[in-house]
Amino acid sequence: MSLTASPEQTPTGPPESDSGSPARRSARLGDRIFAGAALGAGLLIMVVLAGVFIFLLIQGVPGLSVDPSTYGQGFDNFWSYVAPLLFGTIFISILALIVAVPFALAVALFISHYAPRRLATPVAYVIDLLAAVPSVVYGLWGGRALAQALKPVINWLGDYLNWIPLFKGPASPNGQTALTAALVLGVMILPIITAISREVFAQTPRLNEEAAIGLGATRWEVIRLAVLPYAKSGVIAGIMLGLGRALGETMAVTMVYSSSPKFTLNIIGDTSPQTIAANIANNYSEATPDKQHVLIAAGLVLFAFTFAVNFIARWAIGRGERNLAR
């Protein structure tokens, strides 16, 4: 490109032609077609998203009022069936967050502020690659290797800490428990939270940090006083994205343990809380048409919930940015 434009003129578009030479006319036709295609693609996205809602509604609403026996033992309507599932989804995801967030933030700080430059770049690259490892591989690892390794830990928890409702037990003999699944989810969402936090940490204004150093702050004080306040909204965004991934994650949970919808805090026993996504994956294959409607309705509930989480996250981020700008 050897073209240069003089800086004074700032046209908003090509010069509007007044006369109708054939070349001009074809140019305008081409413009109209291209603009139409671009607009069409944008509108198509609206249509598709509306379609997602509509099709899930059409196929899901019949699931709200099928014969109670379809839901399974002990559930007399749809809401009593989906409520424990929603509880399980939130519960397991929050456990995963509790595991992942401190480590993710520490690793992000490690990359942005602690590690020597030589080490930081490859570590950041590896963490990015790990975000790309498919969930089914995490599930395989969780169900086979991690479950095996956690057996003694789970037995110990069941023996000595069973006064805590989480570890009420009796401990599952094969290590394939909700606790294992929560750990796998934690490992899965860690790279996401790290990647976003790292970028925000790195964007801290250099001057703020240097001012803190100039006042004699130690490295931790620089981070606490200059970096963390600046990065707060970005970090929250990263955590919310991780939560969104955990809420919708199917395979890591399905492959680690199976359970039925149940309100329980016990995460090391054979009866554990079950998540919506895993419940769908476990039951879709032998589903009768009626059950299919029920599962799609449950999926709709999951969609609505993740939508709400993302919406709140965006609102929080927007508010954080406004506060920062003020």
Add this chain to the structure above:
Amino acid sequence: MTALLAPSTLARPRLPRWAPVVVAVAALAVAGLISLLFGWSWIALLVVAGLLYVFALPLWSRVLEGPRAATDRLMTHLVWGSFVVVCVPLLWLLILVVQKGAPVINGHFLTTSMRGVIGSMPGGILHALQGTIVVTLAASIIAVPIGLMTAIYLIEYGRGGRLARVITFLVDVMTGIPSIVAGLFALALLVMFFGPAFRAGIGGAIALALLMIPTVVRSAEEMLRLVPSDLREASYALGVPKWRTIVKVVLPTAIGGIVTGIVLAISRVIGETAPLLVTAGYNDSMNGNLFSGRMTTLPVYIFNQYKTPGATPLGAHAADPPGYARAWGAALVLIVIVMILNIIARIIGKIFAPRY
């Protein structure tokens, strides 16, 4: 900051340079003693020694150097410690996949399907590879034009307008769709037209396209935004119509970043399992027809082998059931595909990096 002024000398005493080494040796010794007493494994020993080191050195520092330096040391230890802890599961995962998967992979594994394979007979992943390629290609063919044109609309036409804001918001919403919900959508769509038992690859392609579109829009949007408007203006000044400016000037400038984004989007959806499980189902034989019959993809193959591993062969006691071995092998192939796609994306990004 009063702590700085408290001592009579200008500088507080500092820990000697050899302090970390001494504490590390002491922590190892104490942990070793405890684990000998209670008969712990070496893993427990390392954990205890690590914990002792992380907290003992700051404690010493607190006595000698004061609380601010001690906090700083403690946080440094915690950050480094977290990094080490995080490396454990990640390295474990990668090493395990290579270790368990590599022995399984051979010419036969890559070139046969599971048709007629019973028990521990050697089976393969060819049908799953074929399904993965067909479904992912179909998904890209749907998603890339829509995503790219939407990005062009957002940057070149709709800039800042109300419609552009709405579309940006909807793309955000799409980013948050859980993959299984995308699968259910495709299922609901197909079931409506073809009856409740319909399963085919096209459903999986629709679901994957739904997951790809927001990623493609996002990355293409970023790249188009980076194209300097000088280039556009220069083109307009020569009387080139807007659409030709976009096709001949804007897109070629941004093409590296756009292709990188597309390849990364593909590498994200190629490992998706849940949406394909509900839409495309599982099949033991080759099926290249997107529109009829169940179609296996690599992730679903892994899941299926994991769920129904078959019986351990007689005589080979303590060996894994054959399904697990096949699952590990397929997992290694899948990870290698994803990594190659990622590396290709980076190389493209480097080669076509805009120079202006």
